[in-house]
Every structure is written in C-alpha cells, then in structure tokens.
Amino acid sequence: MCFEAKRLLKLALGPVLMLISVAALAAGGGVNEVNMPPGVTEVGARIYDLHMLILGICTVIGLGVFGVMFYSIIYHRKSKGAVASHFHESTKVEIAWTVVPFLILIGMAVPATSTLLEIYDHDDSELDILVTGYQWKWKYEYINADGDNVSFFSNLRTPQTEIHNTQPKGEHYLLEVDEPMVIPVNTKVRFLITGNDVIHSWWVPELAVKRDAIPGFINETWTRAETVGVYRGQCAELCGKDHGFMPIVVNVVSKEEYRQWMDEKQVEAAAIKELMAQTFTLDQLMERGEAVYARACLACHGANGEGGVGKAIAGSAIATGDVGVHLDVGINGVPGTAMQAFGGQLNDVDMAAVITYQRNAFGNNMGEMVQPIDVYNHKKG
Amino acid sequence: MGDHHHGPAKGLSRWLFTTNHKDIGTMYLWFSFAMFILGGAFAMIIRAELFQPGLQLVEPAFFNQMTTMHGLVMVFGAIMPSFVGLANWLIPMMIGAPDMALPRMNNWSFWILPPTFLLLASTLFMEGGAPAAGWTFYAPLSTTYAAPSVTYFIFCVHVLGLSSIMGSINIIATVMNMRAPGMTYMKMPLFVWTWLITAFLLVAVMPVLAGAVTMMLMDVHFGTSFFSAAGGGDPVLFQHVFWFFGHPEVYIIILPAFGVVSQIIPAFSRKPLFGYDSMVYATASIAFLSFIVWAHHMFTVGMPVAGELFFMYATMLIAVPTGVKVFNWVTTMWRGSLSFETPMLFSIGFLVLFTIGGFTGLMLSIAPADFQYHDSYFVVAHFHYVMVAGAVFSMSAAVYFWLPKWCGRMYNETMGKTHFWISFIGFNLAFFPQHFVGLAGMPRRIPDYALQFADFNMMSSIGAFIYGLSQILFLYNVIATIVAGKRVSEPKVWDGAEGLEWTIPTPAPYHTFEVPPAVK
Numbered sequence: 003m004c005f006e007a008k009r010l011l012k013l014a015l016g017p018v019l020m021l022i023s024v025a026a027l028a029a030g031g032g033v034n035e036v037n038m039p040p041g042v043t044e045v046g047a048r049i050y051d052l053h054m055l056i057l058g059i060c061t062v063i064g065l066g067v068f069g070v071m072f073y074s075i076i077y078h079r080k081s082k083g084a085v086a087s088h089f090h091e092s093t094k095v096e097i098a099w100t101v102v103p104f105l106i107l108i109g110m111a112v113p114a115t116s117t118l119l120e121i122y123d124h125d126d127s128e129l130d131i132l133v134t135g136y137q138w139k140w141k142y143e144y145i146n147a148d149g150d151n152v153s154f155f156s157n158l159r160t161p162q163t164e165i166h167n168t169q170p171k172g173e174h175y176l177l178e179v180d181e182p183m184v185i186p187v188n189t190k191v192r193f194l195i196t197g198n199d200v201i202h203s204w205w206v207p208e209l210a211v212k213r214d215a216i217p218g219f220i221n222e223t224w225t226r227a228e229t230v231g232v233y234r235g236q237c238a239e240l241c242g243k244d245h246g247f248m249p250i251v252v253n254v255v256s257k258e259e260y261r262q263w264m265d266e267k268q269v270e271a272a273a274i275k276e277l278m279a280q281t282f283t284l285d286q287l288m289e290r291g292e293a294v295y296a297r298a299c300l301a302c303h304g305a306n307g308e309g310g311v312g313k314a315i316a317g318s319a320i321a322t323g324d325v326g327v328h329l330d331v332g333i334n335g336v337p338g339t340a341m342q343a344f345g346g347q348l349n350d351v352d353m354a355a356v357i358t359y360q361r362n363a364f365g366n367n368m369g370e371m372v373q374p375i376d377v378y379n380h381k382k383g
Numbered sequence: 384m385g386d387h388h389h390g391p392a393k394g395l396s397r398w399l400f401t402t403n404h405k406d407i408g409t410m411y412l413w414f415s416f417a418m419f420i421l422g423g424a425f426a427m428i429i430r431a432e433l434f435q436p437g438l439q440l441v442e443p444a445f446f447n448q449m450t451t452m453h454g455l456v457m458v459f460g461a462i463m464p465s466f467v468g469l470a471n472w473l474i475p476m477m478i479g480a481p482d483m484a485l486p487r488m489n490n491w492s493f494w495i496l497p498p499t500f501l502l503l504a505s506t507l508f509m510e511g512g513a514p515a516a517g518w519t520f521y522a523p524l525s526t527t528y529a530a531p532s533v534t535y536f537i538f539c540v541h542v543l544g545l546s547s548i549m550g551s552i553n554i555i556a557t558v559m560n561m562r563a564p565g566m567t568y569m570k571m572p573l574f575v576w577t578w579l580i581t582a583f584l585l586v587a588v589m590p591v592l593a594g595a596v597t598m599m600l601m602d603v604h605f606g607t608s609f610f611s612a613a614g615g616g617d618p619v620l621f622q623h624v625f626w627f628f629g630h631p632e633v634y635i636i637i638l639p640a641f642g643v644v645s646q647i648i649p650a651f652s653r654k655p656l657f658g659y660d661s662m663v664y665a666t667a668s669i670a671f672l673s674f675i676v677w678a679h680h681m682f683t684v685g686m687p688v689a690g691e692l693f694f695m696y697a698t699m700l701i702a703v704p705t706g707v708k709v710f711n712w713v714t715t716m717w718r719g720s721l722s723f724e725t726p727m728l729f730s731i732g733f734l735v736l737f738t739i740g741g742f743t744g745l746m747l748s749i750a751p752a753d754f755q756y757h758d759s760y761f762v763v764a765h766f767h768y769v770m771v772a773g774a775v776f777s778m779s780a781a782v783y784f785w786l787p788k789w790c791g792r793m794y795n796e797t798m799g800k801t802h803f804w805i806s807f808i809g810f811n812l813a814f815f816p817q818h819f820v821g822l823a824g825m826p827r828r829i830p831d832y833a834l835q836f837a838d839f840n841m842m843s844s845i846g847a848f849i850y851g852l853s854q855i856l857f858l859y860n861v862i863a864t865i866v867a868g869k870r871v872s873e874p875k876v877w878d879g880a881e882g883l884e885w886t887i888p889t890p891a892p893y894h895t896f897e898v899p900p901a902v903k
Contacts, residue, residue, distance in 0.1 A: 035819070035822070035823035035824075035835060036819040036822065036823065037819070037822050037823070038755055038822040038823075039823070039824070045751075048751070049751050049752055049754065049755055052749060052751060052752050053746065053749075053752045053755070056745065056746050056749055056752070057746065060742035060745060060746065063742075064738065064739070064742060067709060067710070067713055067738065068735060068738075070713055070717065071713045071716060071731075071734070071735075074713070074716040074717050074718070074719065074721065075716070075721060075723075075731070078716070078717065078718055078719055078720065078721050079720075079721045079722065079723075080653070080720040080721060080722045081722065084718075084719070084720045084721065085720055086652065086653040086654040086718070086719045086720040087654060087718040087719070088654065088655065089657070089718075090654070090655040090656065090657050090658070090659070090715075091657065091658050091659070091660070091661075092658075095658075095714075096658055096661045096707065099706060099707060099710045100703055100706075100707060103702060103703050103706045104703055107699045107700070107702060107703070110699065110749065111695070111696060111699060114695065114749045114750065114751055114752075115692060115695075117751040118688065118691060118692065118695070118750050118751045119688065121751055121754070122688040122691075137528075164437070165437060165438055165831060166437065166438055167437040167438070167439065171436060171437065171834060173834070174833070175436060175833055175834050176436075176831060176832065176833045177833045199523070199528065200521075200523050200524040200527075200528050201521055201523075201524065201618055203683060203757075203758060205758075205824075205826070207755060207823075207824040210754065210755065211754075212683050212754045212755065212757060212758075213683055213685060213754075214683050214684045214685060216612075216618055216619060216684065216685070217523065217611075217612055217613075217618060218611070218612020218613060218617070218618070219612060219617075219618075219619070219685070221684075221685035222685070234833075235824065236824070236826050236829070237826065238683075238757065238758040238759070238826045239521075239758055240447070240516065240517045240521070240524065240827075240828045241524060242447070242515075242524060242528060243443045243444045243447065243515075244443060245443075245447070245826075245828060245829060246443065246826075246828075246829030246830050246831050246832070247443070247831070311444070340528060
C-alpha cells in the first residue's frame with residue numbers, strides 16, 4: 003500500500019503544483035485572469051454559463067476516463083505480476099459509449115442553440131454604429147439617431163518608446179486609444195462591421211462581441227451593456243504588420259453623459275468646419291502636421307520619413323515634386339498598394355497640415371505651404 | 384529473378400534513384416525531422432519575442448513571417464511527411480507486400496519535397512520577405528496585400544499537393560492490391576486502415592487547396608477578382624475553399640497517429656486492441672464528418688444562423704466517434720499486463736493530452752462560445768494539444784517502437800524516458816497557460832501583448848524552450864542507437880507486439896516478403 007500511496011502522491015503532485023502556481027500568480031499580481039470574463043451583457047453572461055457548463059461536463063468525463071486509465075496504470079502493471087485478460091470486444095459496451103455521449107451532446111446543444119438565436123436577434127436597436135477596420139485602426143460612424151452623425155478614427159495611443167522598451171510601460175499598454183467609442187448604458191447598440199482593406203475582426207470580450215470586418219460586406223451584431231465602465235479589446239484577425247497594435251476601447255457611460263458627449267462632438271465638428279475656411283502660417287501647419295503624421299503616416303513611413311512598409315518620404319520624388327501629385331497620393335492613395343486613400347480619413351485641415359509637414363520635414367525643406375482651401379479645391383477637381 | 388536479392392546501390396545514387404520502400408521511408412523520416420527542427424527554430428523565435436511584453440528581438444513584419452512559416456513548415460514539412468515515411472516503412476511489412484505498388488512514383492513523390500521546401504525557405508531572403516498572412520493565408524491579405532514572394536509560395540503549395548496526391552495514390556494502390564493472401568480488410572492492422580482512409584482524404588482535398596491557390600495566382604497576376612468584393616468576388620469564398628481542404632487536413636494529420644497508438648497500446652498492455660471493428664468504423668465516421676464541418680473555423684464571418692447551427696451540430700457529432708476511440712484505448716489497457724517503455728509512455732502521453740485537446744475542441748464547436756474563443760490563444764492551445772501532443776507524440780512513440788526493427792539496435796531506454804518526461808513537462812508548461820491567456824482575451828498572431836498576459840507568456844516561452852531542447856536529446860538518442868546501440872536480433876523485439884512486421888528478421892532485410900506470407 004505504501005508503494006501505491008507514494009505513486010499516487012507523485013501523480014497528484016504535478017497538477018497540484020500547477021494549480022498552486024496559478025493561484026499564486028492570480029493572487030500575487032491580481033492582473034492574471036485565467037478565465038473568460040462573464041462581461042457586462044446578458045448575452046455575455048449566457049455565453050459564460052455555457053462555457054462553464056461544457057467545461058464542467060468535459061472535466062467530469064475526463065476525470066472518469068483518466069481515473070480508469072490511471073487505475074490500470076497503477077494496478078494492472080506487469081511489474082506487479084498482473085496477467086493480461088484477453089477480452090477484446092463487446093457490442094453492448096460500444097453501443098453504450100456511442101449513445102450516452104450522443105445524449106450528452108443533445109443536452110449541450112439545447113442551451114447553445116437558444117443563446118445563438120438570441121445573438122442573432124439584431125432587431126429593435128436604439129443606436130447604430132458603423133465600424134470599419136483599416137490597416138491598422140478603427141473608424142466609428144454613428145449613423146442614425148436624429149442627425150447625430152459623428153465619425154472619427156480610433157488609433158493606438160501607446161507611444162513607440164514604450165513598445166520599444168525605452169520608456170516604462172503604462173497600465174493599459176497596447177490597450178489604449180486616442181479616441182474611444184462611447185455608447186450609452188442599457189441601450190441596444192447595433193454594430194455594422196466592415197473592412198476597408200483586408201479582413202479584421204472587432205472583439206471586445208466583456209461586451210461578448212466578436213465579428214469579422216470584411217471588405218465589401220457588412221456584418222451585423224449587437225450589444226447591450228448593463229454596467230458603466232471602460233472595456234478594452236483588440237483586433238482578432240491577422241491583418242498584416244500592425245495587427246497587434248489596433249486596440250478597441252469602448253466607454254460605456256450613462257445616457258446623460260452620452261448625450262453630452264454627442265453634443266460636444268457636434269460642436270467639435272462645427273469648429274473643424276470653421277477652421278477649414280482659415281489660412282494658417284507655416285509654423286501652425288507644421289505643428290499640426292507633425293501630430294497628424296504620427297497618427298496616420300508613421301506606422302508605414304517611419305518616424306524620420308525613412309520608409310518601411312511604405313516608401314521613404316525623406317527626399318522622395320513625390321514629397322519634393324509637384325504639389326498636385328502629392329495631394330493626389332494623399333487624398334486618393336495608390337490603388338493596389340498598402341497606401342490608403344486618406345481623403346476620407348483626414349479632414350481638410352489635417353490633410354493640408356500633413357502635406358505641408360511632409361514637404362518641409364525630414365530635410366525636404368520645400369518651404370511651401372498647403373492650405374485647407376487647396377485640399378478642398380483639389381478634391382473638387 | 385536471379386538478381387532479386389541484391390542489396391542497396393552504393394553511395395549517393397542509392398538514395399537518389401532508390402525505389403525501395405524502406406530507403407524512401409528513411410528519407411521521408413529524416414527529411415521530416417529536419418523540417419521539424421527548422422519549424423521548431425521559427426517557433427523558438429516566436430516564443431523568444433513573446434517572452435516579455437514590448438518588442439525585443441524582431442519587428443512585427445518579421446514576426447508574422449515566422450508564425451506563417453512555422454505553421455507551413457510544421458504541417459506540410461514535418462508532420463505530413465513523417466507519417467508518409469512511416470507508411471512507406473510499415474505498410475508493406477504489415478500487409479505482407481514486397482514493396483509499394485508504384486515504386487518509381489514513390490521516389491518522385493519524395494524527391495520533389497526537398498527542393499520545394501528550399502524554395503519556400505528562400506522566400507525569407509526575398510524582397511518584402513516570406514509569406515506573412517498566417518498558415519491559413521486568408522485573402523486579400525495573401526493576395527492584394529502580399530509581398531511578391533506569394534507567387535513562389537503558390538508554386539510550392541502546388542508541388543506539395545502533387546507530392547501528397549502521388550503518395551496517397553501509392554498507398555491506396557498498395558493496400559488494395561498487394562495484401563498477402565488471407566489478409567482481408569478486417570484483418571489489417573489499424574495503422575494500415577487509418578492510412579488507407581487518410582489517403583482517400585488527401586486525394587479528395589489536396590486538389591481543392593490547389594484550386595484555392597490557383598485562384599490566388601489569378602487574382603495576383605491576371606486581374607481576376609475571385610476574392611475581391613470590389614470586382615464581384617468574395618473574401619469569404621477563400622475561407623470556405625481553404626477550410627474545405629483545411630478541416631480534413633486536420634484529420635489527415637491525426638488519423639495515422641490514431642493508427643500508431645492503436646498498434647503500441649495493445650503491445651505494451653499485452654492484450655489485443657479492444658473493439659477493433661468499432662475503431663475502423665469510428666475512423667471512417669470521423670473521415671466522413673471531416674467533410675461537413677469546415678465552416679466551424681468561420682463562425683465569426685457572419686454566416687446565416689442556419690449555417691451556424693448546421694456546422695455546430697455536425698462538429699459536436701465528431702465527439703462521438705472520437706470518444707469511442709478514447710474509450711477503446713483505455714479499455715485495451717484495462718486488466719492488461721502493462722509495462723512502460725518509452726513508446727508506451729509517449730502513447731499514454733498522447734492519450735491524455737489528445738483527450739484534453741479533444742475536450743477543448745468540443746468547447747470550440749459551441750458556436751456562441753466560439754464568439755469568445757475564436758482567434759484567441761485558447762485556439763492556439765487547443766490545436767497544439769492535438770497537433771503536438773497528438774501527432775508529434777505519436778510520431779516519437781512510433782520511432783522508439785519500430786527503430787529496433789529498422790536498424791537491429793535497441794535505443795537507450797533511460798534516455799528515451801528522459802526525453803518523454805522533459806517533452807511532457809515542457810509541452811504542458813508551454814501550452815497549458817495559453818488556455819488562460821486566450822480566455823482572458825489575448826488574440827493569436829500578435830508580436831506584443833498587454834501587461835496582464837505577461838506572466839503566463841513567460842511561462843509559456845520557458846516551456847517551449849524546454850520542449851525544443853528535449854528534441855535534441857531525441858536526435859542524439861536515435862543517432863546513438865543507429866551507430867552504436869545494443870544489437871537485437873529476435874524478430875519480435877517487443878514481447879507483446881503483434882503483426883507481420885514482427886515475423887521478419889531483425890534488422891529488417893533490404894527486401895522482405897518476396898514470397899507472400901500465409902495469413903490465417
């Protein structure tokens with residue numbers, strides 16, 4: 003018996019050690035989640051319950067199967083003088099272990115089906131948001147609700163210095179954006195999801211939403227968050243170089259705060275409209291342009307315009323050549339390449355600023371300016 | 384007939400021109416091991432970069448090339464050829480045939496592999512780098528947005544498909560026509576059965592993959608729009624075609640592994656395999672189901688709800704025949720007379736870890752829950768439990784089991800067991816924590832991650848390094864055995880082993896069963 007006890011102890015030791023280390027990590031750091039979040043939606047809670055149910059069933063069956071196996075391993079070993087039996091078939095047993103699992107599967111399929119049907123019920127949404135995946139950022143357009151047409155891009159805010167380890171990493175490293183999506187609490191929000199270039203996937207675990215963003219097609223899904231808070235996610239479909247650097251942040255706020263935010267966005271949009279009619283100095287354009295460059299161009303063209311996925315801007319024929327051609331590339335992109343059409347992504351002020359910046363930074367020193375009105379005229383043709 | 388008993392030719396020409404199933408099997412096995420080391424080296428780069436948050440060693444673009452090449456090399460270069468090598472060595476010896484049915488084609492199907500992988504590996508040095516759209520290479524990332532090397536990649540896939548199809552036709556022809564008198568289908572060893580079914584899967588799906596990459600070629604070079612909505616095509620079409628190949632491909636990899644453990648577990652239990660007939664039927668059921676479940680890889684693409692339900696139910700059904708297999712293996716061990724030599728350890732390791740991979744597979748089949756699991760590290764953990772602990776563990780078991788028969792020398796048992804335990808611990812340390820980070824929200828195929836995933840990723844990397852290093856021990860043990868292992872000469876190397884391959888002399892002579900054996 004002593005021998006068996008020792009062996010059992012050894013066998014048990016592995017999993018126990020693993021559990022202890024997991025527990026220690028969870029308690030120590032407080033940041034190591036080991037399970038799916040139930041999230042803040044009813045659907046999320048139902049998915050979580052389903053997940054725990056199947057995990058539970060699998061664990062019980064697994065313990066049974068492995069229990070029998072380890073019993074054999076311990077008691078039916080040759081070194082203990084075990085003599086092999088010779089039974090090798092039983093139709094009854096085979097039928098039993100075909101039918102019983104089948105019945106268990108039916109038991110799993112019932113709740114799975116009802117949850118799936120609920121996920122697919124897109125009707126009666128109170129707010130629609132068009133989500134478009136770009137390499138490598140998200141665009142959010144609020145498209146219904148009484149003319150509240152707001153649209154903006156949401157870019158990674160983590161600086162390159164943190165990514166390249168020259169500066170300590172912040173709390174929300176890689177999960178922070180310059181402008182989060184804002185939605186009201188207890189409201190059925192429908193997401194219309196599409197892609198601009200390649201396939202992306204919009205995933206926020208705590209809202210229990212993941213749907214692919216496919217260029218040329220629009221997918222529907224929805225959420226109804228029941229708790230105010232900030233929820234973070236990431237692109238879930240490999241979409242090229244910076245797939246790991248296009249996070250999603252959703253602020254769920256009270257309905258009043260949402261109204262207030264929406265009003266502010268309207269004022270902001272009006273202000274941009276006013277700016278478009280103004281003329282700027284070179285310094286103003288350069289300052290604004292540098293910020294726009296960091297947001298929209300840097301990932302592909304490099305911090306010093308040296309190029310990367312995209313061509314070099316420092317000393318390039320486009321940035322030091324005809325302004326019209328430069329504007330055309332910026333506004334319409336280059337079809338068939340990774341150079342996107344930024345005409346719809348940047349407003350005319352930002353476009354004017356970034357073109358001016360590219361023509362005067364990185365030693366290009368063209369000394370000329372592009373004003374918002376030039377961009378406007380170029381777009382009109 | 385007089386010169387039938389000649390030995391192998393001398394020098395390099397033996398290997399270049401050989402039509403001998405044992406020589407070709409040996410070349411397949413060594414080639415696949417070389418690819419296993421290459422694909423493993425890519426994995427080490429991946430895990431080294433993921434050791435800590437932040438970018439330390441490689442840039443994101445190169446990281447994507449590594450994940451892509453790791454998958455391609457492991458699936459097409461390591462696992463598939465290794466089982467073809469095993470089939471070459473064993474199928475003729477198991478069914479009492481003198482060689483494969485089509486020996487010259489056999490030579491050709493091997494020798495087109497090395498240049499193909501050389502070409503594939505050379506894309507790493509091309510402008511724009513190697514393919515970087517993942518081993519599943521979804522369009523349009525793999526077409527409009529791909530580096531120029533994609534054309535070479537397409538050519539490689541075509542040639543690999545050619546090799547697989549030729550190998551499969553050979554196996555089908557051999558099993559159907561060259562069985563010894565009295566070796567009826569329902570007397571064939573299970574390894575032969577699983578390979579016969581696998582060969583049919585390969586012949587059915589490799590042309591589909593060829594179709595997918597041909598459409599890519601057209602999109603890239605000839606202005607078609609199969610996978611571009613702007614021209615009237617559909618990016619999701621690519622995924623349907625790919626997974627119509629890709630899901631059976633998973634069973635192409637795992638069915639021969641089932642065959643291997645179905646030979647080894649009875650041998651070391653000293654008891655016949657329990658439920659032979661049901662094992663054959665279960666294998667055939669799994670193969671059939673593998674054709675109608677492909678879109679469970681695509682639950683998030685926005686299929687209509689009826690499609691989701693169909694693919695969910697069909698996928699759940701696979702648990703039934705898979706369960707039957709696991710129950711049969713466990714019952715084979717029950718009241719046997721067990722001993723735990725290295726092949727048995729790897730088989731038990733397979734049984735435990737593959738079952739865990741099967742459970743997570745069942746969890747993934749639940750469509751609503753898959754909305755959370757999909758494309759997360761949970762999936763990475765799942766398929767490594769199936770691919771590594773399934774296919775690679777069974778392959779290690781097979782090498783230890785049949786190596787003494789092949790070379791007439793016994794491997795070092797202590798070293799073999801050490802290899803098993805280090806692999807087992809390393810593997811679990813590498814992949815078990817990936818379940819946790821996946822559930823907690825870490826997407827797959829990212830070169831850098833948020834801070835809450837840091838501890839488990841470090842654990843995972845350490846485990847991966849341990850697992851990787853253990854393979855060097857494996858290589859050393861195999862070479863040491865071939866060069867200087869203790870000689871064995873009895874035909875039946877293992878006292879519990881059954882089958883025709885254990886009736887011929889040890890080491891297996893260059894030509895076997897020139898006169899068909901009588902099978903009762």
